[in-house]
Amino acid sequence: MSQPNSYGNLTQEEIEILERQGCSSQDWSQVKVADGFNPARVRNVQFLGRVHVGRFTGGIKLAGGLEKPSGIYCATIVDCTIGDDVRISNVGVHIANYDIGPNACIENVGTMLTRPGATFGNGVKVAVLNEAGGREVTLFDELSAQFAYLMCMHRYRPELIEKLLEMAAKEVKKVRSDIGKVGAGAQICSTPEIIDVNVGPCSIIKAAASLVNGTVLSSVEAPSIIESNVVAEDFIIAESASVTGSAHLKKVFVGQGCQIGSQFSAENSLFFSNCEAFNGEACSVFAGPYTVTHHKSTLLIACLFSFYNAGSGTNQSNHMYKLGPVHEGKLERGTKAGSFSYMMWPCRVGPFSVVLGKHTRIFDTSDFPFGHLEAGPDGKCSMIPGLYLATAGTLRDAEKWPKRDRRRGAIKRDIISFDIFSPYTVGKMVRASSILSSLQDSTDRSVEEVSINGAEMKRVLLRTSQKFYRTSIEMYLLGKVLAKCEKALDGGIEEIRKAFAAEAGAVFSRDWVDIGGQLMPKQRLLDVTNSIEGGEITDFAAFCGEVAKIYQAFEKDEWAWVKETYKEFFGRALETLTKDDLVEAAESYRRAKIRFLKQVLIDAEKDFGGLSRTGFGQDGSAEDLDEDFRQVRGLYDENKFVKETRANIEAVECRVAEFKEKILAVL
């Protein structure tokens, strides 16, 4: 932070003015002031120890258009450096061991103190996922979802973990200090206790109750807010985040763009980009990006989530009354839990699944994305894989997440892959189809249900689920091939075949992985982790550089996967496709995509159907019911999502028609 260039001793005249204004010091020679210091703006201040004071010439602009003069009023200041045009007033106990940046405003605080050797929340070990320990993640200011994920989840590689711990320790060492920081432009008011907390520039801390051992990262472009009776201990709150409404945090990381409030309490938990947590509770949770819980009576415990939504009253158990709270859950990206759903750990759920009811049996449906998982009266999980593929909810999710990225500022620490359809999910669909097909072939028709990794499935639906997956697999693969063709079409068949080649540097893996919200080929993950173990990547910045490179390589890695998978799925290498084959591929894409979108429209229409109108037209007639519904919900044909989806269908028709016309003309 910027400080005045030079400090000098107070003149005798300045000391006399200060003393007349109620100020005192045990040793005025320890109080240094900047050139242009104005003692008129320092009243009723006790100076203890070494204090450097900047110039006070301007004012501080506060909320509501209020402006107050800079200066120090009614405070005890101990061993601090105070920047230009800072305003400090009404300090109940003292501000001790702080470096306060220019234009900061600190009013009506009790104790602000930094103790020797403070690390400001850095170095805190958070017992994520396993409440009894074993997967601790070390907090540090710049922690990213990817780094935390590896430290938490890859415990089967002790050497890797050791190296990650060393990297984290280096980051912690950087911030260790006897002096805390309040950044330029920060505003702190009405907060009784701030101990060992670094406060970033332009952050707002207003009426918090207690902040101990933490860091509030913030910047001009991405300010953070802490308000209204928040109690936080052992924490890091990142830029653009807000923690308000009597939230209680203990050993918690709040990532960029997160919103936590309305009495939410969290312990030993990590919340990465754009999470939202209100009204409920979290314990030992790894909340990857866009994990959302809004409702009272909702407990998230001992689980890995991302792109998750918790219905009201959602609950889990990690304790079997045997050896402690040692059980863990993994809900892969996009999973949703219905109201009052319950899950008993350990369990693992495939991406974009919906969990309903009270599950008291252990199951693993990670191989079956977009599944319907409903608990029966006996607590067993009944599964319909792929049911949530062609649904309005899934498509709307795909559109909403990128739009809801609240991270401001240039630095976005978590790398987020938003794609609903990717080698990660489509790869799972391909494998799932194979598993379901084998089961269908090997199961007699007399059998009503089959069991798959602890979940039950109606035998008659084995074929149905394969159909669900097939439409999406075709749509994805053919769509990617069509896009490649379109770009190269002007160059003729040879140019198209060149375009089909894998790009230099692309990495193919049959399996893709989701590393804290970033999708990548498994080989890329192995390369990074091997480089860490091997000593090629030795610090956090280098790690971030590597994962950023992987993100930049996403499209070419994805294409390498599409190319191989197309060959396996359709039985033809792309390079062997003729003009007629490409026309047929485009036509197959059109059929698959339009089938998919029409299924989405059918799903959306259910929200306008007869049963959905139950209760409308209160006190009125049948006509009033329809009118009431129309006024409140609108008409199906006028719904924005419906109109966009229909437009999408038309666009697909036009796109394929143009492609066919062009390919026939060019080739």
Next chain:
Amino acid sequence: MDIEQRVRKVVARQLKLDEKEVKLESEFVRDLGAESIQSIELVACFEEEFDIEMDEQDALAVRTVGSAVEFIKKAIEERGGKTQ
């Protein structure tokens, strides 16, 4: 057993009803109480019982037991099979 009888048998079994309650004019949702998952299972049962394909749009159009019978008869004929 003709197609109508087979359809009524499948419906009764899936929705856990007495076959007598399953009439041609019965609507699956309104009269027989079929919920959305049960509707999906019914479609799967029809497909398996009669070796036909029914996509989502076909299923949406089939609201009654009678229309299911008609759809299945037509699908079998198109396949080249016999309906009785």
